[in-house]
Amino acid sequence: MTTTDRTAVRLSASVSALAIGLVATSSALAQSANAAQGQAAVMPPPPATTQDIVVTAQRRSERLVDVPIAVSSVSAAKLESSGVASVLNLPQTATGLRLDYSGPYVQPTIRGVGSPLVGPGLNSNVAVYVDGFYVPNPLGTDFQLLSVTGVQVLKGPQGTLFGRNATGGAILVTTSDPSFDPTMTTKISYSSFNKVNASTYMSAGSGMFAANIAAFYERGDGYITNINTGQKVSQYRKWTVHPKLLFKPSDTVSFVLGYQHSIVNDPSPFLTSSYDGLTSAQYLAPGVPIATGSKETSNGAPAKSTLNSNLVTLTGKADFGFATLSSYTQYRNDKSNLAGDYDGTIAPIMAPRWRVWDKTFTQELNLASKQGGPLTWVTGLYYYHNKNQYPGYIVTIGGGAPFEYFRSISRTKSYAAFADATYEVLDHLFLTGGLRYSVDKTQGQFLCSACGGLAGEGSKTFRKLTPRANVRYELGRATNVYFSYNKGYKSGFIPVSAFSTVPIKPEGIDAYEVGFKTARGPFHFDTSAYYYKYSNLQVAAYVNSAAVYRNAKKAEIYGGDAQISADLTRDLSLSLGVTYTHAQYKQFGDAVDYVQDTNKFLPGTDTPNPSYGLFLHPNVPVDGNVMPRSPRFSGTASADYKHKFGWGDIHLDANLFYTSKFYFDSPERFSQKRYALLNLRAGYTTPDGHFGFDVFGTNVTNSKYRIQVLPGDFAIQQVYGEPASVGASFTVHY
Incomplete structure (x- = not known):
């Protein structure tokens, strides 16, 4: 362990101890507070029905129908029946969400708001939280949904309650805490491309302690063949172990200590x-094989993408009676090794490799x-520290010796205070304000x-106040209309991979939304219409193997969404x-385009053209163009049928995802046409519920669709999503 690691761990332990002390002290305070209140207890909320969905979109547990925010709430059962096993598959159950790649970096987009930025110290503008802990590293965002109890996708900026770079929205993942009742579930599956998946979850407890462990292992051959050798080159391996320890000294105080270790080795x-x-290579190495298909590559240099992640978390909670105090302490250390072939052929033109070290507290x-009372509120303090290091970006050009192109270190410290309150000013009329x-x-x-030893160092401090305001009127116990205003904010940064210390400005969004919800x-039905004024968009292009960052001045986004689900019978459920x-740029100016130079000689001369075959970067106007990864229409539909027989239970599930055409770039040169993904599942469970057997198919219509397009100096590269796959699984549950 390095000195930096030891310091961070000590800091984590110190703050954790402080949090524990605060929470423990709160137990005694709670007893005093309860005694002082005597019989003047607040009126309890209306009893929940079996149809109520409870979410934490406002940092407190509430019925989904009462939350004046557009939310897609997906249960663990729904994730299972839809064939959604990782974060990357979430758009198949949450409308308005896209998840694409830039290399191994995950790029979420919600309602057209998404970040095209990848590189040293850069974060997405859609925040991802697991059990209340922010996941800042886009290299570690596509994780398996292991022992998950539910997922919430919050649409629109969340600048007040989830303020750390949540311009587009937030994805909240909740996993199981230890239970005192013994339980065990183990599942093994086998599917196309020689994919083997095994997972287990166990929990038990006694006295004041309970513990659980979730573990996952997957390996497979993948679906990509190198056309130069005829060999499958997409073999991968992933595994995760995630234990938690619960300490519950009383009914009002609890602590959950968690650890997670993950290994990913997936070159795809x-x-x-x-x-x-x-x-x-079309021009620099005529005749070399060039892969263009969805299941092939022609790379000459080896591809590599690994992640070694370690995470320690401590959650403390204390019930005061009138309020609950929560403490969340996190330390994570992610290390990645990455390598690719930027011309995409066996010709030795351009091949980089680099490492990324990312530490967060x-x-x-x-x-x-x-x-239950007329006033509900939440207030909090937040601290974030991140160190992102590229210890050496190494390139090989023209078959020569590898050399270091650049190295960088980025550090970010963030401090925040927030408060949010809802008050019933008149019967059934609720006002919410937050800062x-x-x-x-x-x-x-x-x-x-x-660059001849070019070096630089810079710093910048950004300050921002982000408010929100909502008006909600309760038409009935389970029917609401609302209007909301939210201010979104994404911090600026120092663009070290552009070899500049001139700060890039923060992004900002003014978001207006009107909605209706009923259960x-x-x-269950909800619908909303929204309008966003988007300013200082952080955009990027890659010119001469270096990043070029800038702020696009203005964009405009508007639209609407709707979700409906119904239990038509005791056995049949439908959702849509x-x-x-x-989503349109209003004032961007000129954006970087990619046009191949096919002139062998400089114009009007016999002098060889040094950029022959490479991609030039003319500036082109894009005002009025559609924003990247913003399909005009998208949607999901599902049907779930289950029936109990004397000899066991059966279930039949179907899930359909659809998206219209969208672009990967601002000049609208590289696109993905419309496509649909259909997943099917059928299963049987024994009468005692202990054993289950499923057969399933994903992308059963074998749609071909791109999950990334990477424009660069040497090629326009693409990667496709997984083709049709079928498999079977066996589950044991006690």
Whole structure:
């Protein structure tokens, strides 16, 4: 363990101890507070029905129908029946969400708001939280949904309650805490491409302690063949172990200590083919094989993408009676090794390799009131520290010796305080107001060895107040209309991979939304319409193997979405979700385009053209263009049938995802046409519930669709999503 690691661990332990002390002290305070209140207890909330869905979109547990935010709430059972096993598959159950790749970096987009940025110290503008802990590293965002109890996708900016770079929204994943009742579930599956998946979950407890463990292992051959050798080159391996320990000294105080270790070795994000055959090798190495298909690559240099992640978390909670104090302490250490072939052929033109070291410490304290009275509120403090290091970006050009192109270190410290309250000013009329004040201190330093030793170091502090306001009127116990205003904010940064210390400005969004929600018996329905004024968009392009960052001045986004689900009978459930998005640049100016230079000689001369075959970067106007990864229409539909027989239970499930055409770039040169994904599942469970057997198919219509397009100097590279797959699983549950 390095000195830095030891320091971070000591800091984590110190803050954790402080949090524990606060929570423990709160137990005694709670007893005093309860005694002082005597009989003046607040009126309890209306009793929940079996149809109520409870979410934490406002940092406190509430019925989904009462939350004045557009939320897609997906249960663990729904994830299972839809064939959604990882974060990357979530759009198949949550309308308005897209998840694409840039290499192994995950790029979420919600309602057209998504970040095209990848590189040193850069985060997405859709925040991902697991059990209340922020996941800042886009290299570690596509994780398995292991022992998950539910997922919430919050649509629109969440600048007050989830303020750390939540311009587009937030994805909240909740996993199982230890239970005192012994339980065990083990599942093994086998499917196409020689994929073997095994997972287990166990929990038990006694006295004041309970513990659980979730473990996952998967390996497979993948579906990509190198056309140069005829060999399958997409073999991968992933595994995760995630134990938790619960300490519950009383009914009002609890602590959960968690640890997670994950290993990913999957080269597929860099096993690219060429978009329409566009690669510099067409001209620099005529006749070399060029892969263009969905299941092939022609890379000459090896592809590599590994992640070694370690995470320690401590959650403390204390019930005061009038409010609950929660403490969230996190330390995570992610290390990645990456390598690719940027011309996408066996020709020795351009091949990079690099490492990424990312360390994060976070601490949050929040105090949330009990539900039931006319006033509910939550307030909190947040601290974030991240160090991102590229210890050496190594390139090989033209078959020469590898050399270091650049190295960099980025550091970010963030402090925030927030408060949010809802008050019933009149019968059935609720007003909500919230504020968050954030201070983001960012530092960056770089050394570009390939630029003659160019070096730089810079820093910048950004401060921002982000408010929100909502008006909700309760038409009935389970029917609401609302209007909301939210301010979104994404911090600026020092663009070290552009070899510059001139800060990139923060993003901002003013979001207006009107919505309607109802839950009547077996029916749940919600719909919303939204309008966003988006300013200072952080955009990027890659020119001469270096990143170029800038702020696009203005964009406009508007649209609407709707979700309906119904238990039509005791056995049959249906759901449907649709989203319409109009996302357009209003004032961008000129954006970087990619046009291949086919002139062998400089114009009007016999002098060889040094950029022959490479991709030039003319600036083109894009005002009025559609924003990247923003399909006009997208939707999901599902049907789930289950029936109990004397000899066991059967279930039949179908899930359909659809998206219209969208673009991967601002000049609208590289696109993905419309496509649909259909997943099917059928299963049997024994009468005692202990054993289950399923057969399933994913993408059963074998749709071909791109999950990334990477424009660069040497090629326009692409990677496709997984083709049709079938398999079977066996589950044991006690």
